[in-house]
Amino acid sequence: MTKKRLLWRLYPSVLALILAALFGVTWYAAAVVTRFFHERTGHELEMRARLVGQHVQGIRGTEDPAALDALCKRMGRAAETRITVVLPNGRVLADSEANPAGMENHADRPEIEDALSRGHGAAVRPSPTLAIPMMYFALRIHDVSGQTLVVRTAASLTQAEHVARGLKIRIATAGLVIAALLAAITYAVSRGISRPIEEVRAGVERIAAGDLGHRLHVPDTAELSRLAEAINEMTARLDERLRLITAQRNEQEAVFAGMVEGVVAIDRQEHILRINRAAAEILGVAPETARGKAIAEVVRNLDLQRFVSEALGTTQSVEGEIRLRGAQERWLQAHGAPLLDAGGRAVGAVIVLNDITRLRQLEGFRRDFVANVSHELRTPVTSIKGFVETLLDGAARDPQAAENFLKIVARQVNRLEAIINDLLMLAGLEQQGRVGIEVAETSLREPLQAAADLLAHKAAGKKVEIRVECPPELTACVNAPLIEQAAANLLDNAVKFSEAGRTVRLTATREHDSVAISVRDEGTGIAPEHLPRVFERFYRVDKGRSRDMGGTGLGLAIVKHIALVHGGGVGVSSAPGQGSVFTLTLPLAGPRRAG
Numbered sequence: 202m203t204k205k206r207l208l209w210r211l212y213p214s215v216l217a218l219i220l221a222a223l224f225g226v227t228w229y230a231a232a233v234v235t236r237f238f239h240e241r242t243g244h245e246l247e248m249r250a251r252l253v254g255q256h257v258q259g260i261r262g263t264e265d266p267a268a269l270d271a272l273c274k275r276m277g278r279a280a281e282t283r284i285t286v287v288l289p290n291g292r293v294l295a296d297s298e299a300n301p302a303g304m305e306n307h308a309d310r311p312e313i314e315d316a317l318s319r320g321h322g323a324a325v326r327p328s329p330t331l332a333i334p335m336m337y338f339a340l341r342i343h344d345v346s347g348q349t350l351v352v353r354t355a356a357s358l359t360q361a362e363h364v365a366r367g368l369k370i371r372i373a374t375a376g377l378v379i380a381a382l383l384a385a386i387t388y389a390v391s392r393g394i395s396r397p398i399e400e401v402r403a404g405v406e407r408i409a410a411g412d413l414g415h416r417l418h419v420p421d422t423a424e425l426s427r428l429a430e431a432i433n434e435m436t437a438r439l440d441e442r443l444r445l446i447t448a449q450r451n452e453q454e455a456v457f458a459g460m461v462e463g464v465v466a467i468d469r470q471e472h473i474l475r476i477n478r479a480a481a482e483i484l485g486v487a488p489e490t491a492r493g494k495a496i497a498e499v500v501r502n503l504d505l506q507r508f509v510s511e512a513l514g515t516t517q518s519v520e521g522e523i524r525l526r527g528a529q530e531r532w533l534q535a536h537g538a539p540l541l542d543a544g545g546r547a548v549g550a551v552i553v554l555n556d557i558t559r560l561r562q563l564e565g566f567r568r569d570f571v572a573n574v575s576h577e578l579r580t581p582v583t584s585i586k587g588f589v590e591t592l593l594d595g596a597a598r599d600p601q602a603a604e605n606f607l608k609i610v611a612r613q614v615n616r617l618e619a620i621i622n623d624l625l626m627l628a629g630l631e632q633q634g635r636v637g638i639e640v641a642e643t644s645l646r647e648p649l650q651a652a653a654d655l656l657a658h659k660a661a662g663k664k665v666e667i668r669v670e671c672p673p674e675l676t677a678c679v680n681a682p683l684i685e686q687a688a689a690n691l692l693d694n695a696v697k698f699s700e701a702g703r704t705v706r707l708t709a710t711r712e713h714d715s716v717a718i719s720v721r722d723e724g725t726g727i728a729p730e731h732l733p734r735v736f737e738r739f740y741r742v743d744k745g746r747s748r749d750m751g752g753t754g755l756g757l758a759i760v761k762h763i764a765l766v767h768g769g770g771v772g773v774s775s776a777p778g779q780g781s782v783f784t785l786t787l788p789l790a791g792p793r794r795a796g
């Protein structure tokens with residue numbers, strides 16, 4: 202609905218009021234003027250009638266009507282008044298303006314009737330001849346002969362009418378001028394009122410549109426200035442509160458987004474209300490598209506659906522585990538709690554997800570490790586037990602057999618010792634990995650040569666040549682005994698898997714900000730399917746052969762750990778029948794220390 206402007210609300214009513222007042226005044230003024238004229242004319246007519254009566258009394262009018270008529274005509278001209286003399290029977294005896302003989306009987310004229318009965322009479326009516334309003338005054342007299350006569354004077358009232366009409370016209374003109382003036386004044390006043398209102402409205406609209414920094418100009422009008430001040434104050438409070446809420450929300454948002462735990466809020470219909478980045482990553486969904494959708498639609502997982510239903514179905518917090526199947530199986534620990542609204546009613550649930558895959562893997566590794574260690578230890582222990590029992594059963598009586606058995610027992614004991622030493626070594630490295638190893642700027646050639654020297658005897662026995670190629674100036678921040686151990690393990694394997702006449706090369710080269718220590722052999726090589734696992738504990742390509750060669754299956758695992766505690770890594774490339782290259786990469790500057 203279109204609303205009227207203030208001007209159009211004010212103007213008509215004010216105009217109507219003014220016009221009504223104007224009409225009232227006009228009517229009253231006209232009435233007063235008319236009455237005044239009537240009174241004055243009436244009074245004058247009476248005076249003239251009495252004056253004329255004096256003269257008429259003196260002559261015998263009935264006997265000499267001509268003389269009376271001449272008198273009337275004379276006096277009528279002098280007094281600018283029509284004078285008529287009438288007999289009681291109504292017959293006109295004389296008239297100042299007409300021939301009395303031609304005039305009609307005047308007996309029915311009310312003023313004549315009144316004069317005859319009461320002595321005088323007055324009337325106002327349009328004259329039958331001129332059709333203009335006339336006032337008549339009639340007076341009863343007796344002339345010298347005792348004849349009763351009625352002297353009537355008459356005057357036109359046109360002047361009174363004229364003055365009243367002129368007054369009305371003037372007042373009407375004034376009314377029009379006033380209406381026009383009023384329109385201008387009303388317009389100015391309404392503009393004066395509405396402009397500040399318009400300004401306040403525009404300002405409020407700007408604030409409503411979100412510009413909370415805007416402040417209204419305070420108008421001069423007391424009422425409006427109070428309104429503007431109140432709005433300004435309200436806006437300032439709103440701004441402050443909004444800032445506070447925004448800051449709190451941003452804080453919450455940052456906490457929510459930065460949480461390592463995945464958090465998903467769902468409503469009672471299982472639609473996602475909020476989901477943080479961690480949860481989106483864990484569940485493999487895009488947070489923008491997931492919002493508002495049913496959780497079952499976004500993540501197809503029976504465990505999760507069951508958990509969500511359980512969390513929504515209770516007012517307690519619930520816990521559970523969810524297995525996510527996919528290219529990589531993942532385990533989540535889920536914690537669900539009811540989501541309450543301001544009134545304390547449950548409107549959904551909040552689910553916190555923790556990825557415990559790594560924990561599960563570690564548990565698995567530990568379990569496998571314990572099984573592997575037990576298995577590795579059991580073989581020599583079973584063997585020792587068997588030979589010892591055989592010896593106790595009497596084999597010791599045969600010195601040759603006893604010596605053979607004892608040699609086997611000694612070998613198994615050595616093996617046990619080797620396994621235990623390697624395990625202790627690994628445990629030590631893991632411990633050092635946590636607290637940090639001691640490193641020093643070392644020329645790499647020394648530990649590498651020491652490793653080669655350690656294996657020289659074994660290599661010579663197999664007719665394998667070990668060559669060390671390391672620039673004497675090449676230094677790195679390392680723990681020398683560990684580097685020697687790693688090189689020795691790699692050389693031991695290389696010699697073990699090389700045939701007579703082959704060469705094993707131990708080289709160290711500098712690359713950008715690291716050094717690469719590699720052991721290259723021309724031995725049996727490793728099939729590609731085994732390559733990813735050779736650094737695992739107790740992993741062997743050929744179990745029987747490795748054991749026969751005295752391997753514990755822990756050598757490469759130790760090498761890998763030595764690389765890790767230095768902040769480096771290991772790698773292998775190999776082809777069956779062509780040999781292998783094991784590489785240890787270490788940062789030149791040594792391991793980076795936490796903190």
Ligand code: ADP
Pocket residue numbers: 694695698722724725726727735740741742743747748751752753754755756757758781
């Ligand atoms: P082991 O004590 O059995 O040698 P390692 O951890 O040192 O254990 O090695 C794991 C397995 O990797 C070995 O059993 C072997 O099959 C393979 N391997 C290691 N080094 C070589 C090599 N230079 N050439 C061929 N195979 C190797």
